[in-house]
Amino acid sequence: MSEIVPEAHGPSIVAAQSLTRRFDPHLSIGDRIAAAFGARVETRPVRAVTDVSFTIRRGETLGLVGESGCGKSTLGRLVAGILGPSSGEIRIDGAPIMRRGRKTTTRIQTVFQDPFASLNPRRRIDATISEGPIAHGLITRAQAPAFVADWLARVGLDPAVATRFPHQFSGGQRQRVAIARALAMKPDILVCDEPVASLDVSIQAQVLNLFLDLREALGLTCLFISHDLSVVRHVSDRVAIMYLGRIVEIGPAAEVYAAPRHPYTQGLLDSVPKLRLDADAVGFRPIAGELPSPLSPPAGCAFHPRCPRATDLCRRERPVLAPHGATEVACHHA
Amino acid sequence: MTSPLLEVTDLRTHFFTRAGVARAVDGVSFSLAPGEILGLVGESGSGKSVTGFSLIGLVDPPGRIAGGSIRFAGQELVGLSEDRMRAIRGKRIAMVFQDPQATLNPVLTIGTQMALALQAHGRVSDRAAAERAGTMLTRVGIPEAATRLNNYPHEFSGGMRQRVAIAMALLNGPELIVADEPTTALDVSIQAQILAEMKALARDSGTALIWISHDLATVSSLADRVLVMYAGRIVESGPVGAVLRAPLHPYTRGLLDSLPAMAQPGQRLTQIPGTAPSLLALPAGCPFAPRCAHADAACTAPPPRIDRPGRHALCHHPLDAAA
Amino acid sequence: MRAFWREYAENRVALLALLVVVIIVGAALAAPVFAPQDPYDLASLNLRDARRPPGFVGSNGYVHILGTDAQGRDLLSAILYGLRISLQMGLAAGTVALAIGALLGILAAQAGGWAETAIMRVVDLQLSFPAILLALVLVAVLGQGKTQLVIALVAAQYAYFARTAYGAASAERRKDYVEAAAATPLSTLHIVFRHILPNVLPPLIVVATVQVANAISLEATLSFLGLGLPPTEPSLGMLIANGFQYMMSGRTWISVYPGIALIVLVVAINLVGDQLRDQTNPRLRR
Numbered sequence: 043m044s045e046i047v048p049e050a051h052g053p054s055i056v057a058a059q060s061l062t063r064r065f066d067p068h069l070s071i072g073d074r075i076a077a078a079f080g081a082r083v084e085t086r087p088v089r090a091v092t093d094v095s096f097t098i099r100r101g102e103t104l105g106l107v108g109e110s111g112c113g114k115s116t117l118g119r120l121v122a123g124i125l126g127p128s129s130g131e132i133r134i135d136g137a138p139i140m141r142r143g144r145k146t147t148t149r150i151q152t153v154f155q156d157p158f159a160s161l162n163p164r165r166r167i168d169a170t171i172s173e174g175p176i177a178h179g180l181i182t183r184a185q186a187p188a189f190v191a192d193w194l195a196r197v198g199l200d201p202a203v204a205t206r207f208p209h210q211f212s213g214g215q216r217q218r219v220a221i222a223r224a225l226a227m228k229p230d231i232l233v234c235d236e237p238v239a240s241l242d243v244s245i246q247a248q249v250l251n252l253f254l255d256l257r258e259a260l261g262l263t264c265l266f267i268s269h270d271l272s273v274v275r276h277v278s279d280r281v282a283i284m285y286l287g288r289i290v291e292i293g294p295a296a297e298v299y300a301a302p303r304h305p306y307t308q309g310l311l312d313s314v315p316k317l318r319l320d321a322d323a324v325g326f327r328p329i330a331g332e333l334p335s336p337l338s339p340p341a342g343c344a345f346h347p348r349c350p351r352a353t354d355l356c357r358r359e360r361p362v363l364a365p366h367g368a369t370e371v372a373c374h375h376a
Numbered sequence: 377m378t379s380p381l382l383e384v385t386d387l388r389t390h391f392f393t394r395a396g397v398a399r400a401v402d403g404v405s406f407s408l409a410p411g412e413i414l415g416l417v418g419e420s421g422s423g424k425s426v427t428g429f430s431l432i433g434l435v436d437p438p439g440r441i442a443g444g445s446i447r448f449a450g451q452e453l454v455g456l457s458e459d460r461m462r463a464i465r466g467k468r469i470a471m472v473f474q475d476p477q478a479t480l481n482p483v484l485t486i487g488t489q490m491a492l493a494l495q496a497h498g499r500v501s502d503r504a505a506a507e508r509a510g511t512m513l514t515r516v517g518i519p520e521a522a523t524r525l526n527n528y529p530h531e532f533s534g535g536m537r538q539r540v541a542i543a544m545a546l547l548n549g550p551e552l553i554v555a556d557e558p559t560t561a562l563d564v565s566i567q568a569q570i571l572a573e574m575k576a577l578a579r580d581s582g583t584a585l586i587w588i589s590h591d592l593a594t595v596s597s598l599a600d601r602v603l604v605m606y607a608g609r610i611v612e613s614g615p616v617g618a619v620l621r622a623p624l625h626p627y628t629r630g631l632l633d634s635l636p637a638m639a640q641p642g643q644r645l646t647q648i649p650g651t652a653p654s655l656l657a658l659p660a661g662c663p664f665a666p667r668c669a670h671a672d673a674a675c676t677a678p679p680p681r682i683d684r685p686g687r688h689a690l691c692h693h694p695l696d697a698a699a
Numbered sequence: 700m701r702a703f704w705r706e707y708a709e710n711r712v713a714l715l716a717l718l719v720v721v722i723i724v725g726a727a728l729a730a731p732v733f734a735p736q737d738p739y740d741l742a743s744l745n746l747r748d749a750r751r752p753p754g755f756v757g758s759n760g761y762v763h764i765l766g767t768d769a770q771g772r773d774l775l776s777a778i779l780y781g782l783r784i785s786l787q788m789g790l791a792a793g794t795v796a797l798a799i800g801a802l803l804g805i806l807a808a809q810a811g812g813w814a815e816t817a818i819m820r821v822v823d824l825q826l827s828f829p830a831i832l833l834a835l836v837l838v839a840v841l842g843q844g845k846t847q848l849v850i851a852l853v854a855a856q857y858a859y860f861a862r863t864a865y866g867a868a869s870a871e872r873r874k875d876y877v878e879a880a881a882a883t884p885l886s887t888l889h890i891v892f893r894h895i896l897p898n899v900l901p902p903l904i905v906v907a908t909v910q911v912a913n914a915i916s917l918e919a920t921l922s923f924l925g926l927g928l929p930p931t932e933p934s935l936g937m938l939i940a941n942g943f944q945y946m947m948s949g950r951t952w953i954s955v956y957p958g959i960a961l962i963v964l965v966v967a968i969n970l971v972g973d974q975l976r977d978q979t980n981p982r983l984r985r
Contacts, residue, residue, distance in 0.1 A: 314564055
């Protein structure tokens with residue numbers, strides 16, 4: 043297990059140490075028999091997250107970017123304590139967040155991507171918001187109505203809607219409820235897994251503003267996961283770019299966006315469609331090829347089959363994260 | 377000026393539901409020149425997809441085209457029999473959906489499906505069909521096209537499947553392709569590849585393209601002209617650059633300002649308050665008025681059409697008049 | 700809720716079936732009030748009135764609308780009281796089977812691993828042979844009586860509930876709202892009872908309506924075979940059995956009328972259950 047990298051910029055509150063998460067295929071007896079007879083049953087484990095370490099400083103927002111299948115959601119679920127790591131661990135102020143496979147801390151809370159799935163359809167939203175705080179003794183049952191009304195007001199909803207069910211709300215309003223549920227647990231750290239991906243542009247702006255306001259008011263530390271590079275740029279102090287289960291670049295957002303060092307980061311930023319405000323035609327410089335299968339990641343640097351700068355070294359040896367100024371990059375040619 | 381390929385006039389597609397009549401598309405007019413790329417932008421419920429489905433005659437009950445006209449290459453499509461519509465759909469007008477599974481049959485190989493699509497619209501030998509299918513797959517950037525023809529849809533990745541769907545749309549050399557959020561479900565790097573290829577294809581083949589999307593940036597990087605829809609109406613239209621630089625309609629302005637890319641990192645975004653109105657209970661007058669910072673008493677009346685060279689807007693207080 | 704009812708009412712057959720069920724249940728509940736005779740009151744029975752055809756005016760002045768049985772009991776009264784017992788058995792068995800099946804199914808889905816495998820294999824095994832067989836064996840072993848019969852019925856039926864509960868709970872468990880509850884964290888018991896159970900209940904209730912009907916006919920079958928309830932508590936099945944020996948002698952009403960009552964009840968409950976199933980199936984929703 044690696045040591046925590048000492049931070050020069052202030053105390054870290056969250057530390058992820060060599061996190062790895064494998065998913066073993068669930069094989070039924072039938073599958074095993076079929077496999078024994080040579081059927082093409084997948085028996086290899088998927089490494090969704092491999093040897094990921096990072097820290098988040100108090101009050102900081104770390105943005106986590108990557109394309110589908112890169113492991114960012116799995117990493118988010120590991121940090122949120124929904125999944126246990128295969129190896130490595132996550133600590134808050136030095137204390138592990140899980141004990142015997144179960145999450146024990148309430149200091150990390152989560153906002154999920156799809157507000158239509160993350161709220162129990164048969165539970166009134168006052169119960170949804172207050173059940174956690176009641177179960178953990180933050181409030182008594184008698185205090186719940188006033189507590190719920192307060193939180194609804196803070197996320198910009200009319201307290202009179204407390205007795206409604208989720209289906210009576212729009213997507214944006216549901217996401218506000220989900221934010222209220224997470225923050226009602228008085229967390230220090232908020233994991234946001236694509237919180238605005240399913241929302242319309244105008245509603246997305248409202249929810250992002252709410253997030254920025256509450257983050258400042260409550261002094262939250264955040265892990266903000268998104269595939270949308272402009273959203274991540276907007277909310278993050280630092281960003282981490284993931285590719286095939288590993289962080290390939292991590293550093294201050296301004297620096298990474300202005301001068302990306304990893305060829306993948308560069309390709310990703312070049313792929314984002316820009317608002318064309320003048321009549322000039324814009325060309326794309328898309329990354330060639332597609333994501334390799336996480337079942338059999340390429341040897342050496344996982345990005346080398348798609349990388350314009352790949353050399354023999356890249357095919358042979360996997361680069362490790364190394365500091366380049368305030369940024370850390372895993373590339374032989376950074 | 378060449379005669380338009382497509383001329384839509386006062387199109388109204390309504391859904392007659394139990395709860396009332398939802399005017400999903402309500403008085404939409406626009407035209408499209410051959411080879412032109414038109415972006416159709418709006419949020420969910422704006423009517424942009426229903427407009428697309430109306431063009432190819434695929435509006436499902438309880439919805440139907442309640443009025444207006446769609447003239448395609450001089451032929452009226454509204455009221456056309458299903459048989460004659462089918463002869464046009466897939467041959468002269470093709471559609472690409474957000475979910476390629478919607479167009480691909482999971483139990484047939486790509487080659488078989490493409491041959492069937494070709495043979496549905498004319499006598500083509502199997503050998504010629506396979507050849508043309510292979511050519512099309514290559515054109516949309518699928519390597520080893522000849523062997524890939526023997527694959528089933530599930531053997532392709534999401535991005536590759538969408539390319540196959542695009543190749544199928546291109547098969548019969550259509551004059552118009554209607555693409556409904558074709559890259560929304562894809563990763564940015566794959567989206568960038570497909571956008572680049574679509575742009576080149578439209579230029580090379582002279583196919584006109586209607587690109588329906590919620591994403592202003594995607595549309596702006598691809599389209600010549602943009603239509604902005606809100607609550608079933610086109611509230612603004614014009615050349616992409618002009619519209620994005622100086623929008624006439626407060627909604628277009630608000631949509632642009634909502635984008636994180638338009639703000640300083642960490643600063644609050646300029647948001648549009650409120651939510652889109654229910655199509656079942658649209659306010660009288662301008663449907664955007666309840667969310668609009670410029671709204672006043674005049675906005676309770678239906679907004680007038682403001683014409684500017686090459687563009688128009690539906691608004692009582694167009695933003696260029698304020699100065 | 701109102702929308703649900705309006706959609707239900709659109710199906711005329713299901714509406715009629717519901718009406719029939721309500722009338723039958725109401726009549727059974729109110730039997731002591733308006734049944735012409737108390738069939739348990741031996742003092743009111745007169746053997747001279749036995750096996751009389753429908754419409755016969757008895758010695759104590761009743762008009763026996765459906766005739767009388769071998770003991771001289773008014774058949775309409777016997778059917779009304781028999782319905783009470785049949786419904787009682789069906790509801791008791793259905794409810795207990797629902798509770799046990801739901802518990803096992805959710806437990807299997809929640810626990811996973813070997814517990815899941817063990818529970819669900821037993822359930823599958825049981826579903827693979829006829830319910831009546833198991834019920835027969837159990838009644839033969841346990842002996843007669845209401846409790847014994849309910850146990851036999853539950854043993855024969857809980858597997859259907861367990862299957863349904865397991866399927867629904869496995870699907871719910873993977874949903875974000877359950878993950879959200881686990882990430883709070885909330886205790887497993889809290890998650891099961893407050894989150895999973897309420898979402899698993901609707902499909903179970905649909906299964907329950909059909910299984911109550913099945914329990915009623917299963918009980919009737921057992922009673923008809925003489926393995927059900929003691930003769931002192933005549934359910935519909937026993938009434939049919941009692942009249943069976945007179946079928947050949949032309950006194951068909953003794954068996955036929957209880958039979959019709961049984962069929963109408965079972966079919967009506969099934970129709971209600973079918974409509975509920977269609978309405979709660981999201982894939983069939985318009």
